[in-house]
């Protein structure tokens with residue numbers, strides 16, 4: 001087996017992330033067989049129509065039999081149940097990973113089920129869109145994006161190296177972090193922006209009874225950017241909020257304090273404070289672009305499944 005390659009990969013969950021992995025694995029020839037498992041027959045049939053793998057089974061336990069690499073791509077709240085279902089069927093020496101947006105909760109749910117001799121290495125590709133389901137994925141999703149591994153104490157170095165090589169073969173840059181740190185960082189850079197978007201779009205929706213259709217008619221690009229995030233999958237984001245509760249609440253408390261500061265500056269006409277803050281934040285945007293991390297077109301220009309080409 002060359003680096004990044006596995007004989008048999010099992011993909012549990014074949015939505016945006018699972019199907020993007022499937023497409024990239026196929027495109028790059030990273031596995032001899034790719035077994036796909038999905039909770040519903042309808043999704044499994046769609047994965048087969050899209051020719052995403054080599055085998056298709058409803059039963060997750062059956063899917064992982066003989067697999068060298070198992071990737072769990074389901075909402076974080078479902079990871080414990082999946083781990084319990086696959087545990088008795090895992091091959092000795094197999095690597096089990098996930099792609100969940102929160103890490104401490106996934107580890108708490110999955111690790112107790114992982115048999116001795118199986119390598120569990122949690123992961124999180126920092127790449128996605130507001131779309132979901134097997135049609136939404138694309139092979140280039142991980143290109144140039146970070147994938148964070150949050151290995152638990154005593155993780156086998158060789159297994160970690162093999163998993164990192166797999167993500168690199170998909171085009172990702174790989175980093176390592178402890179799971180609590182991951183959850184704090186992601187709370188501010190990803191979870192809070194989504195929560196703020198859900199909130200502002202919800203507020204605008206409440207106002208719409210007052211303003212009739214003006215919210216939609218005059219929605220400028222700023223508001224439209226929020227509606228993209230707020231169109232993200234409700235199950236996934238419900239689970240993220242419930243499973244990264246402490247870090248999100250900590251960041252929300254900081255956010256509320258800073259918002260109060262901004263509110264006060266506006267109330268008292270303190271233009272200097274406003275100007276200083278806006279200057280500081282403008283520099284952050286520029287440094288993101290200079291670092292090549294601008295993803296303002298997260299679909300890479302592709303229309304989503306619910307958009308017209």
Ligand SMILES: NC(=O)C1=CN([C@@H]2O[C@H](COP(=O)(O)OP(=O)(O)OC[C@H]3O[C@@H](n4cnc5c(N)ncnc54)[C@H](O)[C@@H]3O)[C@@H](O)[C@H]2O)C=CC1
Nearest residue numbers: 013014015016017073074075076078100101128129132133
């Ligand atoms: N959507 C995004 O932008 C990103 C998502 N993630 C993480 O990836 C994971 C998967 O997300 P997506 O692929 O976007 O979701 P998705 O909604 O497109 O796909 C989810 C898949 O999980 C299956 N599933 C749902 N509930 C299940 C359950 N209770 N038991 C077993 N299977 C179940 C669905 O049938 C589907 O195959 C989540 O943990 C999410 O936090 C990570 C990075 C980016």
Ligand SMILES: O=C(O)C(=O)Cc1ccc(O)cc1
Nearest residue numbers: 101125126127128129130298
């Ligand atoms: O669509 C976007 O802008 C995203 O931020 C996608 C995303 C969602 C969740 C993650 O854990 C990682 C990436």
